[in-house]
Amino acid sequence: MGRITAYTDTDEKEIQIQIAEIVGLMPLPVQEDAQEAFYAEANGEYAKALEHAGRVLERIPDQDDMRMLRVRCLFDTGDMEQAEKLCEEMLKVLPDDDDPHLFMGLISHARGGYQRAVREFEAIYPPREYYPFYYTSFGDSLEKTGARDRARDMFCQEVRHYEETGRAGSVLMVDGAYQHILDLDTVLHTGLFQEDLASYKNFLKKAEMTPALQKQIGSTIVLLSRLLDRAWFRPDFLDLVAHIDRCEYLATREGTAVLLSAYCALESYLIHEDRRVNALVEGYLAAVQGSLDVTGDAEKEARSRLVSYEWYLCRYYPDHKNEFIYVMNNYPHTWLTAGRFIDMLEYGDPEKIAEEKVDELIPLMAIPVSREKALESLERAYSRALKQEKMPAYLASGNDQYIRGGRKIMPNDPCPCGSGKKYKKCHGRNAR
DSSP: OOOOEEGGGOOHHHHHHHHHHHHTTSOHHHHHHHHHHHHHHHTTOHHHHHHHHHHHHHHOTTOHHHHHHHHHHHHHTTOHHHHHHHHHHHHHHOTTOHHHHHHHHHHHHHTTOHHHHHHHHHHTOSOSSOOTTHHHHHHHHHHHTTOHHHHHHHHHHHHHHHHHHSEESOHHHHHHHHHHHHHHHHHHTOSOHHHHHHHHHHHHHHSOOOHHHHHHHHHHHHHHHTTTTSGGGHHHHHHHHHHHHHTTTTOSHHHHHHHHHHHHHHHHHHHHHOTTSOHHHHHHHHHHHHTTTOOHHHHHHHHHHHHHHHHHHHHHGGGOHHHHHHHHHHOHHHHHHHHHHHHHHHHSOHHHHHHHHHHHHGGGSSSOOOHHHHHHHHHHHHHHHHHOOOOSOOOOOSSSOOOOOOSOOOTTSBOTTSSSSBGGGTGGGGOO
């Protein structure tokens, strides 16, 4: 199996040859400092590189190689303001060279100046040679300015270079290019998703699964999950997620959570369109997913909604067990979390559990009420829930978990917590 070679893995002898060629053209008195500057830059010792470059420039202020080295080192250390200032000077001195345009493009992209970045990258397109991060930064800048078709082409050129050479600016950079390509394939409906996914699978087979790469793969799944409202895309999404799952690329606690959430996201759309799953059952399943990994005020609201639905099920489940067996058999990932409470109802006393849920709900209500009032509110809310039809809207949000939802709750709507109050006088009081 081949290994992806990063340009930082360049052979030391090759680096020595390149440095010797450049330094050999400089006056003898500055060659030692120039050589030290280049070697320090190659080793990531940017402060040292800047120091030696400064010594050269004290003797020869217009030494362009050292001036560009300063731009690169300032960029790599994150001093974008100073890097931009020096790069502006180099653009005036070397308007026909690639390097000043390249780094002004990279600097502008890093600072959010996407239109300027596009102009600078465009000035050297196509580049005379391969520059790491050129195509991906150009592509991202184009996408940010709305030129999606051309942006996709730039990301594809980055991937094409990797496929032709087996080398990359970094593994994360190529993975990021694939992320953009798969996203744009879906958004633009190019018809090329499966072809690009096959290429991505081959890339992942050769890549070392570092924690950073695993995190980025997870972010790709999250990004693509937001496009599941496109029914035609769902089989492709499942293909990607199932492949990553089978190959155990995300075999960590965090990765397993991302995969489970991805499966649940897909199942939530299928559940919504499944006529055998009514609105009440769907609402309970959504409440379970919505209660995962939330904190603060959102946690209290999510818990209130879930407890309300659990109380509903204490009434509903005994006479509708086949509906839940259907969900268990057809939506196994959703059932992993949602099925725990159903087991409690199956093997426990639903009436006793309902009493416990009333006690659990009261402290979660925005306005304290008596137990009798809480029970009355739940009865009314349950009657409405039985008559409710499925909403046509979808909602998927969160970085790791996916939440299903309906239309936006309006101020005069009943609060979904089951209190019986209008939303604006209950949980909606702090939502304005």
